């Protein structure tokens with residue numbers, strides 16, 4: 535769950551560990567709850583309910599109050615509860631009295647000023663402490679490996695139980711059903727505490743005071759001052775200052791140098807445009823820029839009246855189309871979708887996409903490569 539009011543929240547720790555002064559800047563910028571965040575909150579309430587029910591605990595079904603409830607959400611929360619129950623069963627094989635904590639307040643203020651968060655699920659047993667985080671998002675795949683949010687939660691959980699249980703290592707899992715992803719990472723207790731003392735704590739002290747070095751990078755996409763940040767602008771404009779050498783066409787190294795910066799550049803440029811537009815819409819007058827009406831298409835003022843009129847005239851006003859895969863999954867839920875339709879689904883080869891070598895996907899075998907091998 536998002537940790538709403540903490541300046542140095544676990545959920546934003548990836549950003550402030552990279553760029554410590556961003557924490558205070560963001561805390562002053564105010565909050566706007568996105569639709570995705572509200573959807574996530576609904577999904578978390580349902581997960582909590584399903585898990586408590588699976589554990590035989592009393593829980594009130596929140597479904598009727600969930601604005602974004604649909605079959606997909608019902609399915610994802612079922613899968614989550616089932617996954618946690620499996621982990622609990624595995625823990626019981628090693629330890630006779632493991633405990634499960636749901637929506638647990640986790641305090642890691644020993645390392646991060648006022649640092650706390652809410653862990654979706656913590657399983658405490660001898661040897662291993664397990665921290666499970668449910669992510670309902672679909673846009674960005676979140677990995678557990680060295681994930682500072684999870685490591686902060688793990689520290690909070692250690693604070694509660696180290697000493698009571700005999701814990702050697704911590705397993706962190708991000709359960710992201712809409713990406714079919716269960717990402718797990720295990721770290722020894724010593725290594726986690728070493729990171730907390732040597733990296734987390736000193737950086738958090740700087741961040742709390744608004745000190746430290748500004749550093750731009752991928753993490754800027756989650757920063758509230760990303761459009762107006764000078765460091766990010768400098769970082770991106772470096773490309774424009776790239777010292778191209780003669781001759782008049784770029785060589786391979788130069789193309790690769792540009793490729794490595796171009797996504798960040800496009801995303802930064804988009805943020806600047808969006809910021810300037812929003813300012814203008816709210817009344818700011820830019821010296822050399824104004825707002826005009828964009829292109830618009832004709833539309834019906836009353837769809838029912840249009841359908842009735844066309845029917846009366848003897849025509850069929852409707853287009854009959856099978857729902858797309860995403861809409862059908864929403865309608866049926868993931869399990870029912872699989873049951874009914876798995877035999878009718880194919881996954882065509884994706885469009886070639888150029889990514890850095892560090893990307894985990896295997897390289898695609900292109901037609902040109904096949905041709906080379908055939909020769």
Ligand code: SF4
Pocket residue numbers: 549553555556559748749750751753754757758759760761763764765766
């Ligand atoms: S935009 Fe990037 S560089 Fe600027 S404050 Fe935010 S995280 Fe730091």
